[in-house]
Amino acid sequence: MLENKVALITGAGSGIGKSTALLFASHGAKIVVTDINPEHGEDVVKAITHKGGDAVFIQADTSRPEDSERTVAGTIKSFGKLDIAVNNAGISGASEPIGNYPVESWDKVIAVNLSGVFYGMRYQIPAMEKNGSGAIINVASILGQVGFANSVAYVAAKHGVVGMTKNAGIEYGNKSIRVNAVGPAFIETPLVKDAMTEEAYESLKALHPMGRLGQPGEVAELFLWLASDKASFATGAYYPIDGGYLAR
Numbered sequence: 713m714l715e716n717k718v719a720l721i722t723g724a725g726s727g728i729g730k731s732t733a734l735l736f737a738s739h740g741a742k743i744v745v746t747d748i749n750p751e752h753g754e755d756v757v758k759a760i761t762h763k764g765g766d767a768v769f770i771q772a773d774t775s776r777p778e779d780s781e782r783t784v785a786g787t788i789k790s791f792g793k794l795d796i797a798v799n800n801a802g803i804s805g806a807s808e809p810i811g812n813y814p815v816e817s818w819d820k821v822i823a824v825n826l827s828g829v830f831y832g833m834r835y836q837i838p839a840m841e842k843n844g845s846g847a848i849i850n851v852a853s854i855l856g857q858v859g860f861a862n863s864v865a866y867v868a869a870k871h872g873v874v875g876m877t878k879n880a881g882i883e884y885g886n887k888s889i890r891v892n893a894v895g896p897a898f899i900e901t902p903l904v905k906d907a908m909t910e911e912a913y914e915s916l917k918a919l920h921p922m923g924r925l926g927q928p929g930e931v932a933e934l935f936l937w938l939a940s941d942k943a944s945f946a947t948g949a950y951y952p953i954d955g956g957y958l959a960r
């Protein structure tokens with residue numbers, strides 16, 4: 713589905729980003745794996761190239777605009793163009809009610825999860841304009857639509873990602889650049905597992921009518937459709953993938 717496409721994926725060293733990199737590569741895309749963690753990023757590149765795919769790693773912190781600019785420049789240098797960007801890197805932040813929420817955690821989560829997506833699009837879109845087309849997937853969350861106790865920074869950032877995506881859809885709809893947001897419910901990745909006790913993790917399942925958490929690969933399949941030419945009329949929208957979470 714992605715033959716001859718070049719895809720840049722942030723936070724591609726783990727979880728949803730890693731699954732996306734592997735899936736996109738299996739559909740013929742050349743992959744720019746970016747992550748703040750070089751070991752994990754290089755491992756994903758190795759996994760792709762061992763299977764005969766094309767991939768490079770660029771270490772980057774999405775909360776730094778200069779890293780985003782450098783990542784896009786590196787993509788053009790390696791593969792000549794940018795067709796697809798998945799702004800996926802994200803962190804969970806502190807777990808406290810608003811009255812106790814640590815200001816440093818607020819600043820960090822907003823920097824990575826909200827500003828990071830803006831910095832991404834800020835440099836990806838001009839490269840796509842030069843290319844004549846493009847598809848961007850911004851990774852939001854179900855928490856881009858509803859609240860979740862003790863997660864104010866994450867919830868605010870993800871609501872912001874949905875808003876930015878709408879704006880991008882409006883601004884670039886007539887320029888062959890499609891921009892969409894995806895809202896996964898709780899997915900079995902280190903981001904969720906590392907942030908909570910085994911007991912809390914188990915109780916999360918009950919919030920999903922399907923009675924389970926999602927798998928990273930199930931989210932990557934939606935990214936694949938949105939990134940492909942099959943999604944030719946999809947832009948400026950929010951797509952939940954949530955085992956029924958938001959239906960309750």
Ligand code: NAD
Pocket residue numbers: 722723724725726727728729746747748749752772773774775800801802803824851852853854895896897898899900901902903904
């Ligand atoms: P993960 O922790 O498994 O992977 C996140 C990756 O991002 C890691 O490789 C990490 O090194 C990288 N990263 C962290 N900070 C970074 C930074 N500043 N710059 C560059 N890379 C950075 O997490 P995941 O669950 O795969 O989450 C991926 C995205 O999906 C995030 O945006 C997250 O908010 C979103 N999401 C996850 C879930 C879930 O339940 N797992 C649900 C909804 C949305």
